[in-house]
Amino acid sequence: MENNQIITLPHLTNEMVVSARKTKLCAYAVAIEGWRRGLTLKWYTIDSGKFDNMITFGVNPPGRLFSLSSKERTHYFFRTRGDKVSNEAVEVGADKDETKIYLSKAGVPVPQGDKFGADATDEEIIKYTNSLEYPVVLKPTNGSLGNGVITNIKGEKTLRKALAYVRSDLGYREVIVERFFPGEEYRVYVIEDQVIAAYNRLPANITGDGVHTVEELIELKNQQRRKNARLFSCLIEVDQETHEFVETAGYSMDSVPRKGEKILLHEKTNVSAGGDPIDVTDKLAPEIKQIAINAVKAIPGLYHGGVDIIIDHSKPVEKSAVVIELNPTAQIGGILFPIKGKARDIPSAIIDYYFPETKEIGKEKPNIYFDFNTVLEPLQNRSAVEVEVAPAHVGKLYAKKYIVSGAVKRVRYYEWIKKEALDRQLNGYINNLMSGEIEVVIAGADKDVVNNFKDIFSERPDLGEVKKVKEEVYRSPVKIGFEISEGFKTTSLRSVEATLRKMEKEKRRIEKEMNRMTKEVNKIKQSRSWKMTFFLRNISNFLKKAF
Template sequence: MEENQENWLPHLINAVPTTGYGKKLSMYTIALEGWRRGLKLKFYTIDNPENKLKIRYSLSSDEREHHFESSKGDKTTEEAYEICDNKFLTKEYLEKAGVPVAKGKRFPEASTNDEIIDYALSLGFPLVLKPINANGGKGVFSNIHTEEAFKDALEHVREDLGYPDVIVEKFVPGNEYRFIVVEDEVVGVLNRVPANIVGNGKDTIRQLIRNKNNERKRNPHLKSRMIKVDKAVTDLLKSYGYTMKTVPGEGEVLPLRLTSNLSTGGDSVDLTDVISPELNRIAIEGTKAIPGLSVSGMDIIVNEEDGSGVIIEANTRPGLGGHLFPVQGKPRDLPKKIVDYYFPETKDYERSALYFDFNSVLDPLKNRTATTVNVAPLPYGHTYSKKYIVSGKVQKIGYKVWIKRQAMQRRMHGFAEDLDDGVISIVIASTDKQAVDDFKQVCLEGNNKAKVENVEVEEYDLPVQIGFHINQKVTVEDVRELEKEKEQIEKERDYFQKKYGQIQNSTIWKSTSPVRKVLDVIKGK
């Protein structure tokens, strides 16, 4: 089903199922990119002590296979992961390589709070306090200005959150940017802006937040990252002299939070084309400074006044969602860059317009009815597509089910759906151009209850899911057609089972058994 998807990469329009939204975006889009290039794709689960569901995937050619966890491939070593997982180790490696980092010191579990406070006072405010190995910004306190605030944060991190091993750093003013580096190239730069709304002179703050959240629901990366109205939001509004009922003026930008986390409603803004060569150099050198790190997400605080930057964190699994679907700016095709790096020989392979059903792949893994799912290989060759608009007596008479049967018999892909004006839209795709062109005649023919008056032909250049699907509600007539189709398939199954039994019991089949065994050995079965 087609939707209005502005600012999407064309090859992803309609091709990202809701199953692939949020945290699974990196996994799905890299897997899809490799599969569309003709690589073999496999999803599988791994054993772990907590018995949690952990899904991994692999891409392979005839020569080699690479395994991935989200956006992290197997060219990133375990050593690189361990270094990046420990913020102090990261800092040490960066400093040794001459890469700019914030001044600071690590305090292990054995350190007392008094020792840490003494060092903090000698370093001078403002300060940053963060755990050595927490993820997602958990336990990170930034821009601490007073001794009392530092003591409160320290107690909270070490005792309440249970992170006794901490780092104290000098706070570096500026904006935090995420740089994605693939080998020797910066392929994406993102700035995360705190949750905000823009007034229109008519709607209240409450309504503007609701409108903004509706927009976020349409973004695959932000669908589950809504702006939540909590005490932090209402307190900030109060400091402006506003309430949820206030109507901001036309064009008035109103920040709702001081932190830029996307999970609490922040916006992602692409800055790849305007970032300075010096900052790109810092990100690339920071990646090279960590042994075994080939694809990274470098978080850099940038001083907007002088353009300088310091690395505050290195990530081995950089999320791609914000770069693929930024709120502002140009989307970046990072899955292509990653597959180019792992399979450079496929760079010039024509990307197919087809995509696979991610739901049917994940379901048996989630239900634990399978530990491995191999995705069916991509049909070889260029995919041709067309849309047929069929008018006449065609709705609610089983016409769509009949069309589906015709398409599947011809091994074609696409979908059919009712439109509001009584017509049916049919998208058909195949590597056989003539078959796509000839399908117009199939649409004109119709089932025995249809009265087709006209079939208009339109070009179609959007992605198409493998198989043929019926969108929207299925009518009673459609159900009857499906039951007939099921009955026909069962008859065919019974016929072939009977024929197979006759062959197995035949004298020729039994007498040739030794020959078949030898052939199986030759084939390696």
């Protein structure tokens, strides 16, 4: 396995975003940044009526729509897109052909191609495509997440199959055909005149180590992805396409690739399809960054968003790139939790843009967060259409972890500790340890109150005897409120994860064995002896039924 160095954002950890997956992660990251700066945060359902004038593509599950308010104003957000971005800009971004028209007029490089409406016949599309130079790309005008995009089509026969799949099977009647531009794909996030982040999106891949098989390398890569808050639910799936890519590289799933050899497993570069997000913000050429900035400026009313660019590094930099797509509501999880490189703080840049007066407050990020599932529960069960999150502590947060030894009446003692903490406006939790000791984490704005909390533990001898209290500075995120954890929480989670990994491994072993046995059975059925004994087997079966 590759030893990839990753620099994460200390104020946005895996632990904090455990309940925010996929597009909820994007919304949560932006929302919590504003909330920490003292802005009022509210979450909504689509039925709240607050977003009637904002295109949200009919989004229904809670956790994507929110507002942030200062004393002067309120801004509404759909995931990473704020209300400064106009609906007209969103509509242009949703139509790939319309996007190309605007970009071309502004002098932004785009691939050569044309759009075909729902009424166009496959023969019309094929005739036009044959006038271009193969290979080509076929994609729907309004697809997302790479759905329906077929790249590197090298001839008419393959094009016909692709048209049948995209237009008939997937139902995307309106399509675009473009010249295939070779190179690597990048997502660049722009806010007005500044590139905030850029990452290379590589298709799902593995790198040989000379020891493990292809199948084992995929599992090792998935283990790495399970530890990543964005990639946790975007594992590499072994399907027919995977087998084809492995065979093209000259291997099978049981082969051991040479050390250092990289094998592609899928064609799509999307993170959701197992792709790797690799930070390149500091490496991207200024000329490429300017293309991304020009692309955003080319769309009226689009002040920030993601720009997808393909770069052919074999060409001179001024001719090496084309813009293939704009994303007014871009996902940012890949750069918040890259598989290699440095995480980039897009949420801070977005809040700076909408609430510039909070920039100084944003430099001092308190390591505090709220439980997303708890906040969204009234929206999930439809008992409310909007929910306001309790205000966050603004400014420096002091935190300590205390390990308490002794014999106490746990239920009553824990409740008493919780009351004492809340009375002092402290956040944290109390938890059992496998050693029999008690772990207590306390965090608050007043350093003396936090430090003096250790004196509280021995104040109730009627609830038990405290023999010793150890203390240390606590630097991990602290959830707002005070929680009494049930059981041995940390150990149990690790145990569950280990059990799941064992079950997945056993499942793969059984599937592999079933495939082997199926092949053996088919081989026997095709053998000469099996065919010659066909009559005898039928007689035997008849006699068994008769007697």
